[in-house]
Amino acid sequence: MSGxxxxxxxxxxxxxxxxxxxxxxxxAGMDLLAAVAEPLTIPPGGRALVPTGLAVALPPGHxxxxxxxxxxxxxxxLIVANAxxxxxxxxxxxxxxxxxxxxxxxxxxxxxxxxxxxxxxxVVRGAWREVDALPETRRGAGxxxxxxxx
Numbered sequence: 001m002s003g004x005x006x007x008x009x010x011x012x013x014x015x016x017x018x019x020x021x022x023x024x025x026x027x028a029g030m031d032l033l034a035a036v037a038e039p040l041t042i043p044p045g046g047r048a049l050v051p052t053g054l055a056v057a058l059p060p061g062h063x064x065x066x067x068x069x070x071x072x073x074x075x076x077x078l079i080v081a082n083a084x085x086x087x088x089x090x091x092x093x094x095x096x097x098x099x100x101x102x103x104x105x106x107x108x109x110x111x112x113x114x115x116x117x118x119x120x121x122x123v124v125r126g127a128w129r130e131v132d133a134l135p136e137t138r139r140g141a142g143x144x145x146x147x148x149x150x
Contacts, residue, residue, distance in 0.1 A: 004059035006120065011094055013037065014053010017112055029067060029117030032097060040109045042101040047081050050115055052095045058120070062089055065119040066097055072115070077103020080116055089123070 008019060013035050020030035034040075035053030042048050058064055066085035072078040081100040097116045101107050109115060 007057040009055045011053045029119045031114040032116045034109050034113045034115045043106050047100040049096045058089045076107045
């Protein structure tokens with residue numbers, strides 16, 4: 001199944017790396033690879049902007065969401081710090097991934113390592129309309145934990 005076209009430009013430091021791809025037939029995300037020149041060690045509690053060597057032009061009305069890879073999060077504690085990160089439709093710079101080491105030991109990112117996943121998603125833009133009162137709901141203004149504990 002083919003979706004909307006995403007134009008991609010390989011930057012010089014990522015020229016030898018494969019393009020992002022879906023790991024399985026039903027995968028929602030494409031793996032993003034680290035385009036680091038040298039291994040990069042992220043200490044526990046540390047974060048780093050990891051280059052991918054890619055710039056994109058997304059289809060109109062879409063964003064690219066950058067998310068953690070579940071295996072890296074579980075095994076190494078590496079998560080995307082601003083998850084999901086958003087690549088806007090009109091951004092033309094390099095895609096970078098802000099990795100945070102939430103684990104208890106240093107993690108080394110190496111060239112070509114699968115560091116995150118990217119999900120192409122439609123964007124719905126809303127318009128604010130100021131009112132004096134909001135429609136009532138059963139929940140009302142109940143916040144965190146107000147709908148139950150389980």
